[in-house]
Amino acid sequence: MALKFEVSMRVSKPVHEVFEAVADPAKLSGYFTTGGAVGRLETGATVQWDFADFPGAFPVEVVEVVQDEKIVLKWEANEGVPEDGQPVVGANYMTTVTMSFSPLDGDTRTLVRIGEEGWRDTPTGLKASYGNCMGWTQMLACLKAFVEHGLNLREGAFR
Template sequence: MDELEIKVKLQISKPVSEVKDAIIRADKMANYFIAEGARNMEEGKNIQWTFPEFPEMIIDVKILKIDSDQVIFEWEGSKNKQLEVRIDLEERPGNSTLITVSEGKMKYDPEGIVWLKRNTEGWSNFLACMKAYLEFGINLRKGGFEFMKAS
């Protein structure tokens, strides 16, 4: 094993079009992932994300591709490393969507292992928070990271 790659999946009981809309529209993403005020994702554009719990952290995101069942962007997934993130949306029975988030790749070394743990946890949280928001209107992220703020 020379390279590590993140891949997480979760099914949401909403149609692909609604899930995709919640990913590319900043006003919707602010209910489960980013802070308010970001721009919508548009193919070929650069945007910035901030997070409600960490306003000092600004993430540059380059949108590479948006189509009916996929969103691809690039960001600094690990310190000084631009990594590609792919979000694939697969229509499932019952008007549901299987979301697969892939990020990577990085070397199988101590830095790569830290990245794999941190970002796998982050993308799993992203999917769980999106599911709670889309299916139940709940913002799971709100207050969830207070323990990480500097005292």
């Protein structure tokens, strides 16, 4: 079975504004990468993301960017701690994240879809995919609150 998922949310702002809230590291750091983001999401770039809940910056490879339409990323799978309690230092494989941005209602709203795939079909891969599904769902809620209302829902949530 292929381990993959897709989550989505509608944001009440034009597609360009929503896209820039993801592609621009200063904006992304305002609601999602609570430890900061370094580097704009541009095709071929490798950027750094840092999260308060997973301390330590890590690389994110930018595979493809189509302005106001799509962002494709690759990053190392994080399989966490398996049932046997022995920590996984590095999963040594990448997953692929695809974000799409579709204008709605004459470009007054945007449908954002985020899918991720590529985990190993193992108990730890399945658990990791569920964790990332939760994380991307949180990201969409935080994106909506930030773009529509200027709120950072992750402020103080992990420290």
